[in-house]
Amino acid sequence: MTGPVEILATAVMARRRRSRRFSLLFQAGIAALVLWSLEAIVIGDTDWSRITLASVGRALGRFAEFDWRLMPDLLEPALETVLMATLATLLGLLLAIPVAWLGAANISPVGRVTYVLGRGLMTLSRSIHEMVWGLVFVAAVGLGALAGILAMSLRSIGFISKMVAEAIEDVDTGPIEAMRAAGGNRFQVLLYAIVPQVLPVVLGSIIFEWDVNVRRSTIMGLVGAGGLGLALHRQIVSYNYGGIVAVILIILGIILIGEVASNRARQAVL
Amino acid sequence: MPTTTSSAPWPISPAMPPVLEICDLRVSYVAGPEVLKGISFAVGADEFVAIIGSSGAGKSTLIRCVNRLVEPSHGRVLFNGRDMLRLDSGDLRRERRNIGMIFQQFNLIERMSVIDNVLTGRLGHTGTLRSLFRMFRREDIERAVRLLDRFGLAEHIDKRADQLSGGQRQRVGIARALIQNPGLLLVDEPTSSLDPKISREVMALIRDAAREFAIPVLCNIHDVALALEFGTRVIGLQGGRVMFDAPAAEVDQIVLNRIYNMEVL
Ligand SMILES: Nc1ncnc2c1ncn2[C@@H]1O[C@H](COP(=O)(O)OP(=O)(O)OP(=O)(O)O)[C@@H](O)[C@H]1O
Ligand SMILES: [Mg+2]
Numbered sequence: 001m002t003g004p005v006e007i008l009a010t011a012v013m014a015r016r017r018r019s020r021r022f023s024l025l026f027q028a029g030i031a032a033l034v035l036w037s038l039e040a041i042v043i044g045d046t047d048w049s050r051i052t053l054a055s056v057g058r059a060l061g062r063f064a065e066f067d068w069r070l071m072p073d074l075l076e077p078a079l080e081t082v083l084m085a086t087l088a089t090l091l092g093l094l095l096a097i098p099v100a101w102l103g104a105a106n107i108s109p110v111g112r113v114t115y116v117l118g119r120g121l122m123t124l125s126r127s128i129h130e131m132v133w134g135l136v137f138v139a140a141v142g143l144g145a146l147a148g149i150l151a152m153s154l155r156s157i158g159f160i161s162k163m164v165a166e167a168i169e170d171v172d173t174g175p176i177e178a179m180r181a182a183g184g185n186r187f188q189v190l191l192y193a194i195v196p197q198v199l200p201v202v203l204g205s206i207i208f209e210w211d212v213n214v215r216r217s218t219i220m221g222l223v224g225a226g227g228l229g230l231a232l233h234r235q236i237v238s239y240n241y242g243g244i245v246a247v248i249l250i251i252l253g254i255i256l257i258g259e260v261a262s263n264r265a266r267q268a269v270l
Numbered sequence: 271m272p273t274t275t276s277s278a279p280w281p282i283s284p285a286m287p288p289v290l291e292i293c294d295l296r297v298s299y300v301a302g303p304e305v306l307k308g309i310s311f312a313v314g315a316d317e318f319v320a321i322i323g324s325s326g327a328g329k330s331t332l333i334r335c336v337n338r339l340v341e342p343s344h345g346r347v348l349f350n351g352r353d354m355l356r357l358d359s360g361d362l363r364r365e366r367r368n369i370g371m372i373f374q375q376f377n378l379i380e381r382m383s384v385i386d387n388v389l390t391g392r393l394g395h396t397g398t399l400r401s402l403f404r405m406f407r408r409e410d411i412e413r414a415v416r417l418l419d420r421f422g423l424a425e426h427i428d429k430r431a432d433q434l435s436g437g438q439r440q441r442v443g444i445a446r447a448l449i450q451n452p453g454l455l456l457v458d459e460p461t462s463s464l465d466p467k468i469s470r471e472v473m474a475l476i477r478d479a480a481r482e483f484a485i486p487v488l489c490n491i492h493d494v495a496l497a498l499e500f501g502t503r504v505i506g507l508q509g510g511r512v513m514f515d516a517p518a519a520e521v522d523q524i525v526l527n528r529i530y531n532m533e534v535l
Contacts, residue, residue: 174377183367183394196381
């Protein structure tokens, strides 16, 4: 005898079997894709006759040297790298605030049009690599740190404004109503009901972005936009492997320091 | 229930014009059915009007129409003779300064200090530049301190609002409304987030302050016992209409059963 429970159970079983079959098919598809891309771009595209144990060993051996003489000359660009990251983050924040205002659906000034504009600016900023911006600004303002700062700050707008806009969209509307009910104007509502609520997100995202900008600024010099990257570039073009190692170690040190500093800052803020 | 022992000031004396007069108020939210279907009543200067009614009856909507946090689609809301619904945004903001509001969820700014929260009640009287730097006037600060002291919060003045208990936070909310020096208090379920003992304390606080400063009160309240205890007059809403409107002392079980359709009591 088949009661309603049995009928239901049969239906559930069938549904589960179908979804299992589908996920197996899906996994097989992924595996095929991975194998095909390995064959197409790695196996077929590499000059395997060039790679021997000896050649790899020789290349790695060169990197075991370390050029101590270079160290004093690297201190100034190292400092410049950190300062570039800091200035770029602050400038990025300054530029991100109006973009976040446009791109937050609930407070966007003219509604749909400005919202789309804000979101568009965010995507634009995030989708163009800082090295590309770097090339643009080196052409525009010349070699040096300024080009790097401008490039990185444009890149920072995207992340900061996206985080802040989303925080604005998530604010508790209670305080907003309270400020309006007390006769507050638009600016006062923004200042008292919204800013305090999004402040933790603002601080959190500029700390995160500073950390990222420290990494970015270590290589901005590769396109002539200031910082340690320029030193790295010089060592690379003169095949001075010991020098390359020295620069890379300094970069590593800066990034570690940045990591520690941003962790400390995050703990202090949140 | 005897109706003769009422100390409620009812009916209001004809010499005294009502502070608030609501005429044929209708509201529908976007593309929905009417939530308020023609509400009319007047509130005198010394009244504490408790609005009761089951969930969804339209109590919050009604109260929020008075200061136009909700835009009515039809009717008149006369506050001291001025029709709130005809004000442009600048005049509306000026008129809102004279109407204090107390909320169920307190609606404090959690990350701001207790005293700054109270001072936001003065935003309507504070210039934009001053408010940017939180430069409130000395007399406002004195008033805030006095109110907080009155509500037993003197030692919490500089604490962040989110460090207070529910009852304490609602007191901050009440102080914020009172510092406006309002001519009317709108109160939306002030006790729903509080336990019964604190609820009565908070209601007493609102009533006593309203009496002392002679502010009429329009107060939504789920709890019928609290409505009867603190209200001088009770308005029952059901399905967006006024089902009854009577001095608190005249409300009896039969009326209440009618209003709640036997489902709540
Ligand atoms: N912002 C809104 N948009 C659409 N409909 C709404 C909105 N606010 C309230 N409503 C509807 O209006 C009706 C009345 O709601 P209202 O909040 O005024 O009732 P209430 O009496 O305060 O109820 P409660 O006791 O639950 O607070 C409800 O049917 C509700 O769903
Ligand atoms: Mg309500």
